[in-house]
Amino acid sequence: MIERLGHTVEFPVQQTCCGQMHYNTGYHREAVPLVRRxxxxxxxxxxxxxxSASCVAMMREHYVMMAEAENDPAFLADVHSLLPRVFEFSxxxxxxxxxxxxxxxxxHSVTYHPSCHSLRMLHVGxxxxxxxxxxxxxxxLELPNxxxxxxxxxxxxxxxxxxxxxxLTEKDACVVQTGAEIVTALDNSCLMQIYGGLHRSGSxxxxxxxxxxxxxxxxxxxxx
Amino acid sequence: MSVIVGxxxxxxxxxxxxxxxxxxxxxxxxVAHATNVIRNKRALRVEEMPDWEDLRxxxxxxxxxxxxxxxHYLEEFARNCELAxxxxxxxxxxxxxxxxxxxLIRHYGGTEPGLEVIKVKTMTSDEVQMNHALEAAGIKPxxxxxxxxxxxxxxxxxSHIVVPALHKNRVEIRDIFRKQMGLPELTEQPEDLTNAAxxxxxxxxxxxxxxxxGANFAIAATGSVGVVESEGNGRMCxxxxxxxxxxxxxxxVLPTFADLEVILQTLPRSATGERMNPYNSIWTGVTPGDxxxxxxxxxxxxxxxxxxEDEIERETLACIRCGACLNACPVYRETGGHxxxxxxxxxxxxxxxxxxxxxxxxxxxxxxSTLCGACxxxxxxxxxxxxxxxxxxxxxxxxxxxxxxxxxxAENIAMQTVATVFQDHRRYExxxxxxxxxxxxxKRDGQLTNLPGMAGGWTRSRDLRPIPKQSFRDWWKARDKxxxxxxxxxxxxxA
Numbered sequence: 001m002i003e004r005l006g007h008t009v010e011f012p013v014q015q016t017c018c019g020q021m022h023y024n025t026g027y028h029r030e031a032v033p034l035v036r037r038x039x040x041x042x043x044x045x046x047x048x049x050x051x052s053a054s055c056v057a058m059m060r061e062h063y064v065m066m067a068e069a070e071n072d073p074a075f076l077a078d079v080h081s082l083l084p085r086v087f088e089f090s091x092x093x094x095x096x097x098x099x100x101x102x103x104x105x106x107x108h109s110v111t112y113h114p115s116c117h118s119l120r121m122l123h124v125g126x127x128x129x130x131x132x133x134x135x136x137x138x139x140x141l142e143l144p145n146x147x148x149x150x151x152x153x154x155x156x157x158x159x160x161x162x163x164x165x166x167x168l169t170e171k172d173a174c175v176v177q178t179g180a181e182i183v184t185a186l187d188n189s190c191l192m193q194i195y196g197g198l199h200r201s202g203s204x205x206x207x208x209x210x211x212x213x214x215x216x217x218x219x220x221x222x223x224x
Numbered sequence: 225m226s227v228i229v230g231x232x233x234x235x236x237x238x239x240x241x242x243x244x245x246x247x248x249x250x251x252x253x254x255v256a257h258a259t260n261v262i263r264n265k266r267a268l269r270v271e272e273m274p275d276w277e278d279l280r281x282x283x284x285x286x287x288x289x290x291x292x293x294x295x296h297y298l299e300e301f302a303r304n305c306e307l308a309x310x311x312x313x314x315x316x317x318x319x320x321x322x323x324x325x326x327x328l329i330r331h332y333g334g335t336e337p338g339l340e341v342i343k344v345k346t347m348t349s350d351e352v353q354m355n356h357a358l359e360a361a362g363i364k365p366x367x368x369x370x371x372x373x374x375x376x377x378x379x380x381x382x383s384h385i386v387v388p389a390l391h392k393n394r395v396e397i398r399d400i401f402r403k404q405m406g407l408p409e410l411t412e413q414p415e416d417l418t419n420a421a422x423x424x425x426x427x428x429x430x431x432x433x434x435x436x437x438g439a440n441f442a443i444a445a446t447g448s449v450g451v452v453e454s455e456g457n458g459r460m461c462x463x464x465x466x467x468x469x470x471x472x473x474x475x476x477v478l479p480t481f482a483d484l485e486v487i488l489q490t491l492p493r494s495a496t497g498e499r500m501n502p503y504n505s506i507w508t509g510v511t512p513g514d515x516x517x518x519x520x521x522x523x524x525x526x527x528x529x530x531x532x533e534d535e536i537e538r539e540t541l542a543c544i545r546c547g548a549c550l551n552a553c554p555v556y557r558e559t560g561g562h563x564x565x566x567x568x569x570x571x572x573x574x575x576x577x578x579x580x581x582x583x584x585x586x587x588x589x590x591x592x593s594t595l596c597g598a599c600x601x602x603x604x605x606x607x608x609x610x611x612x613x614x615x616x617x618x619x620x621x622x623x624x625x626x627x628x629x630x631x632x633x634a635e636n637i638a639m640q641t642v643a644t645v646f647q648d649h650r651r652y653e654x655x656x657x658x659x660x661x662x663x664x665x666x667k668r669d670g671q672l673t674n675l676p677g678m679a680g681g682w683t684r685s686r687d688l689r690p691i692p693k694q695s696f697r698d699w700w701k702a703r704d705k706x707x708x709x710x711x712x713x714x715x716x717x718x719a
Contacts, residue, residue, distance in 0.1 A: 011700050016646040022639060024595060026617030030643040037647065061611075120597035149554040153594025160592060161681035162243045166558040167594070168686070196686030199671065 001102060001215040002049065009049075015041045018050075020058035025155045028066075035066055039078050047096060048086045051211055053118030053186040054154075056088040061121060088118065089211055090186055094127035100134045104214045106221040107137030111180035112210075113171070113194065115187040116149050128186060128210055135213065137221070141178040145170070152193035168197040175205055182206045184213055227527040228318035229351055229577050229585075231381070235565020237588040242563040251391050255383075255560040258390045259551040265497025266548060266602070273493070282486045284606040287542035290479060291532060297444040297477045298523065304447030308509025310519040318352035321524050325354060325436065325469055326361045328520055332467045333434050337362035342428060344368045344461035345451050346438030347385060347545065348471050348524060350567040351580075354436075365436070366428050368457045370421055377404040383561030385568060386495045386547035391560045425457065435465035435516070439472045440544070441487060442521070445480040448508040449521065452491065452501035459503050468516035473524050475541035487544060490604035494546035527580035536615045540575050542605045549599035549609060555592060564589060571599035575612045583619060590616035634677060653697065660691045 002009050019034035038059075042048045050056045060083060067076040093099050112132060118124045132140050151157070151167025158164075171194060175183045183198075183205055185191050191207040198205050206223075216222045235241065245251060270276050290297055302312040315321035333339045341358070343349065343365050355365045355376075367376040371389040375382050378400040382388030389397065398412040401420050410420055437458065439449045449470055451458045462468055478487065492498045510519050531537045550556045550570030561569030566577040566586060574589040590613050593599075599609040624630030645651045666672050672688040674680070682688060694702075 011697070013697055013701065014649045016649055016652045019646075022643055024614055024617070025639065026590075026614070026619075026621035027639050027643070028618045028621075030639060034643070034646050062614075116594070116596035116598070120601055147598075149594050149596035149598070151554070151594060153596070156591065156594045158678045158681040160239045160242065160555075161684060162239065162246050163555055163558050163592075164594075165685040166246050167554050170558075192688070193686070196682070196688060199687040200673075200685065 001104075001211060004217075005097070005099065005102065010045075012041045018055040018058050020055055021154055023058065023062060023066075032066060032070065035063060036075065039063075039075070039082055042086075043078050043082055045082075045085060047092060048082070049089055049092045050086060051089045051186070051209060052188060053088045053115050053122055053124065054189060056086060056091075057117035057121035059083060059086055088122055088124060088186060090118075090124055090127040090131055091122065093214075094130055100130045102131065102134070102214045104134075104216050105136040105219060106213050106216045107219070108182055108221050108223065109139040109141055109178075109180045110182045110184055110208075110213065111141045111143045111175060111178040112146070113143055113150065113175070113183055113185040113190060114146055115185050115190045118186045119147060124186070131210065131214060132184070135216075138213070141180045143178055143183075144174045146174070150190045150193050152190050154189070157193060164193075165197070168193055172197040172201065172203070176203055180205065182208050182213070184208050184210050186210055225317045226319060227581050228353055229526075229580050230353065230565075230567040232566045232577050232581065232585045235586070238563060238565070238586075238592040239588060241565055242559045242592070245559040245563040250393070250396075251560050252558065254391050254393045256557055257393075258384075258387065259557055262387070262497055262547075263551045266494060266551065267497075269493040269497045269499060273489075279486055279490050280604055280606050283490050283544070283604050284542065286478065286483050286486060287544075287605050290477060291475065291538055291541055294474065294477070294529075294532065297479055298474055300444040301442050301447055301477050302521075302523070304445065305442075305449075305509060305521055306447070308447050309511075310447065310509040310521055313520060313522045315522050315524045315526070317526050321352045321471060321522050321526070322354055322357035324520075324522050325471070326358065326363065328467070328469055329358070329363055329434055330361075332518065333363075335362075338364055339434075340364045340366055340428065340432055341434045341436055342366050342368050342432040342461050342465065343372070343436045344438070344458045345372075345440075345453055346436060346471050347382070347388075347567055348438050348473050349436065350382060351473075352471075352524065352526060354471070366432070368425055368429065368461050369453070370418075370455055370457065373421065373425070374400060377401070381562060382567055383569060384547060384550055385545050385570070385572070386550075391562070429457075429460045429464055432465050434467045434469065435461045436469045436471065437462050439470050439476055440491065441484070442472050442477045443479075443481055443484075443506075444477055446508055448481070448506050450484075450504065450506040452488070452505075453503045454496065454498075454501060456503050459505050462505050462507065463515045465516055467518040467520075469520045469522065471522045471524060473526075474528050475543075491544055491546050494548040494602065494604040527582070530582065531579055536612055537579055539607050539612060540572075540579055542607050543572050543576065544605055545572075546604055548602040548604065552598040552602045553593075554596060554598065555594065564592070571609045571613075572607070575609060575616060578616060583616070583623065587620050590620060638678065653695075656691060656695055660693070663690050 017034050018038050019031035022031035063079045067079040087096050150171040151164040188209055195207040305312050313324045315324055358365045367373045374389040374397055384390040394412040398410055402408055402410050405420055405424050407420055440452050441450050492501045531541055549572050553570050556570040564573045566573050568576045574592050578586040578589050593613050595610045597610055645655045666675050667690055672690055673683055675683045
């Protein structure tokens with residue numbers, strides 16, 4: 001989709017993880033090499049597109065503090081230089097590139113779950129909604145109680161499985177209530193959680209990342 | 225020094241307590257309903273304030289400044305309180321606070337067993353388990369805040385820091401009153417319940433010689449103390465008795481009266497969705513012929529000064545106990561307050577209880593959050609609760625790793641392994657391939673439904689899509705091989 005807009009995409013295959021899982025679980029020391037690795041890998045990029053709001057939140061909320069604690073001025077300088085070039089996917093399109101209509105066609109009903117980190121840490125606001133509204137044929141349905149967490153929370157989902165599932169049950173009930181065929185978000189982690197509950201309960205609602213919807217240019221939306 | 229925070233030392237870990245709370249459908253309905261109501265009221269009262277964000281910042285600044293100079297302001301408060309006729313006592317921990325209170329009660333009320341003291345608005349006294357200590361000393365504490373009274377009569381524990389009986393609905397409250405007040409005909413109509421409480425309390429208000437209160441704030445510049453509330457029971461409790469004992473956590477001090485301009489706007493709106501509290505009682509020392517003629521303040525540390533040392537942990541002490549974070553929290557919404565095993569529940573409880581006790585207890589609480597940030601968003605003094613939670617998780621993990629059991633725990637081994645795998649993309653890709661093969665034995669109808677170990681927590685109630693045959697990076701590499709060709713073809717298609 002980004003190439004369709006005329007940009008060049010590179011994917012450094014050496015990349016692995018931004019360190020969020022370790023950091024947020026309390027394994028701060030273990031996260032540092034992953035952060036260094038990320039910074040090393042992307043330091044020369046013109047713009048870094050991250051299709052996961054929570055990874056971007058990790059970078060913006062914690063990388064500077066972590067680099068400061070490392071007492072490594074060069075590392076800290078790299079972090080400071082790189083961060084303004086890191087964009088969550090919808091931010092890249094709407095804020096950096098100034099595009100709302102990416103030329104997509106997707107004739108389906110869709111509801112949008114604003115993931116917590118995109119909403120409350122990145123403050124992406126209505127950027128994803130603007131993108132969805134510009135998709136041909138797409139019927140955007142409002143998700144009730146949309147700002148409530150889906151219950152994923154990284155390792156929370158396995159450390160506190162019962163509470164996580166109770167939260168998920170509320171979220172999935174809201175999703176089903178919209179009657180949408182598809183639920184979308186900026187975070188595959190939330191979508192994994194939402195899917196896990198929907199599929200277990202036998203629901204036919206599908207989960208798709210926003211990028212998958214915006215990529216579609218076929219008249220049918222490319223769904224099987 | 226022994227720091228006690230309610231009954232946390234006997235409480236089960238959060239996931240276990242939460243599991244049993246989740247089975248209580250009535251409790252969950254009560255909590256969801258009550259938090260929805262307060263949350264919506266708060267939102268209305270916040271939306272109408274054009275300078276809300278400025279007020280939050282101002283509140284945060286006032287608290288940060290005060291905590292940075294707490295020694296100064298505490299001494300100033302003590303000096304001014306005593307100049308106005310009050311007496312200030314310093315309590316290092318729960319035991320000291322309780323014995324100061326008991327000695328004062330005996331001094332003024334004598335040693336006759338069964339002496340009644342009335343109490344209001346003092347969660348801090350629950351923190352130090354004061355009722356328990358008073359009862360052991362033959363003194364009978366009577367909670368007079370309506371919700372605290374319901375909790376006391378029901379032999380229950382508070383489940384919310386502002387609305388302690390939030391987990392009870394009217395029918396349940398009616399049943400408690402029927403039994404404890406001997407009113408078999410009582411209905412659950414709010415007027416009837418209020419009348420019953422009023423009759424029950426009025427006599428006790430009038431005959432009590434000694435009152436115990438908490439405080440929402442203490443003003444250093446004047447030595448004044450304040451309680452805000454909705455019922456007027458607090459007003460009676462702090463004005464009718466001859467002797468008043470006020471227990472205050474040391475973090476509650478504010479430099480000047482002018483600071484109330486901020487706090488008295490943000491606190492009621494955040495706590496109960498009111499523009500101002502119906503009753504704002506502020507008193508300064510002793511006034512001859514008016515109100516209590518003896519006034520004692522107990523300033524409680526109980527682990528608080530230790531939090532001052534660390535910049536991140538210190539933020540916790542900025543809390544003004546509005547409870548907005550509880551009402552906003554999607555975890556609290558599901559479990560209610562009791563699962564936190566402490567009188568301080570919800571997000572603020574998850575950071576406060578473990579810290580007061582140097583992580584001796586409630587080690588599972590910092591993990592009882594999805595880090596969704598709803599608490600931080602509503603906090604009127606901008607405590608970055610998710611940040612503090614992550615900081616405390618780090619402390620728990622580092623402490624655990626110092627022990628052999630912690631080193632060998634399944635979680636630590638998994639996290640170390642994954643960290644090693646993530647440090648090299650070849651290992652990462654190999655792990656992906658391995659998982660793709662390994663997952664086949666857990667697949668059913670194309671889904672992962674029964675994973676072992678920690679992942680079993682996932683698949684017990686949720687499905688998991690298996691790792692696809694071709695990962696993104698496989699696809700990318702394959703595309704890159706005939707890359708130019710593909711890209712040219714696509715360009716042609718577009719043209």
